[in-house]
Amino acid sequence: MSKFVADADWLHWHQSPSKPQFILPNGAVDAHCHVFGPGEQFPFAPERKYTPCDASKDQLWALRDYLGFSRNVIVQATCHGADNRALVDALNASKGLARGVATVKESVTDAELEALHAAGVRGVRFNFVKRLVDALPFDSLGKIANRIKDLGWHIVIYFESQELPELYDFFTALPTTVVIDHMGRPDVSKPVDGDQFKLFLKLMAENENFWSKVSCPERISIDGPDKGYRDVVPFARKVVESFPDRVLWGTDWPHPNMKSHMPDDGKLVDMLPLIAPSEEFQRKLLIDNPTRLYWAD
Template sequence: MSAHSPKSPGWLDWYQNPSEPAFRLPPGTIDTHCHVFGPQAEFPFAPERKYTPCDGGREQLFTLRDHLGISRNVVVQATCHGADNSAMVDAVEASGGRARGIATVRPDITSAELRRLDAAGVRGVRFNFLRRLVNTTPKDDLTTIAEKVAPLGWHVVLYFESADLPELEGYFGSLPTPLVVDHMGRPDVTEPVDGPQFAHFLRFVERNDVWVKVTCPERLSVTGPPALDGQRHAYADVVPFARRAVEEFPDLVLWGTDWPHPNLTDHMPDDGLLVDHVPQVAVTTEQQHKLLVGNPMRLYWPGEAV
């Protein structure tokens, strides 16, 4: 692979000039879902990747963090880097204690390597079940990984489509770690929020005490980003789903930006608007504090002061 592979055709770069949010995030806010891409010259992308992104490194991530009023980050390994966690670990280690990491690892990873990742600030692994992003997801291999990371107190982050949950939930429930679900399990927001699909997801959360990321309205929305009321309220079709998750599971919900927003095809979100989405889904001060500060602190910095 050349040092500088061209971006995938039609790739949308992250928004260069995010607006100033109207909503002021509470002190201690944690972005629990963001990534770093390269930079490619320093951290080459994996040969087996499904996409080639633009660069979006730690400096740009930390600049966005400070602009939005975020205090800490959880950097999730991007699929374009495969199981080479170097870029993610570099960002976590450069944060001065203000970041944690979620890794991608192979089943043959050694205990020594897991301890090294743990010392660097990694607190979980991600299992990806989206066929468009990974070729296969062999459950035996994933079970082996979960059994290796469980003694460290790590959790497993699950990324799947809501339509696939009935097929997968038995396997998920067998894993020996806490579970965190990305993007509310990607509900179909054209279906009723009270419909059987989302109700099934909520009961899965309830039965298994699953942490839920109420993230990526820009990825789930069908109506798109325009504000419908003349204010900074975008992605209105996602609001009922996220609000339901926050109301039913106020102590298990998490928030994040998903910067630099991989694999979007129709628009690139203004991260300032994503912050202004928060009070639409967490409507009380107590809900907002749990979503943004209290819950992620318990999961990623247990026992530490904000």
């Protein structure tokens, strides 16, 4: 038995997700998911803010096949810190069907970056959600961004919408492609054409190196699963229709640190026609864009 016991208020990922009614197009990519542990093999970081249950690569592959995806982009989660061994293990076992986004420290060597690249890492993630980190990574991001540029990697940033005004100038000065997690977590109680979301749309419109994931309605919705997270749809659809060549989507399995409810991954897939209403939008969101960003080589 693992010595790592999941937080008592942290829900286990869904054990029997529904089969999606929406048939994913052949080649679809789940462009935001995670692997956790197993903790006995890949210990969680001492500085973590939560302890998850195990969610192995084999369980991720099983979900991929069940939902109808062809490939995955695995994102390093904060519970593993900058120890990317679980991520690299999954990438090496994926037979080329997965790429990764790592977490690195300023002390990372060129040889370590090259080894991550060889395993399939194509980006580095930085967390600006204040409740999940001890300090915002301004200095390390600036230094690492210049080092990964030559590898052709991008930066993934995770922040909440109310923080964007103070982060805007820093983000727009970054020298690489930048991918925003979950639309910057907009406040969906505010209007789509309100000032807060307008600033996010301005960031996307005026900076062509910026991309956005239109994922994680379960974290953004106020209405919740009983109403199908429908309050998130106008925001995601606005981003897809405004920037069709710079959007990505993923399940976020196994849904780290969820406490109010655990989403049904099949029902999340069934939201895709609502946010990407045409076959062209769906192809770009699920196939063309992630392929261009993660499998360009």
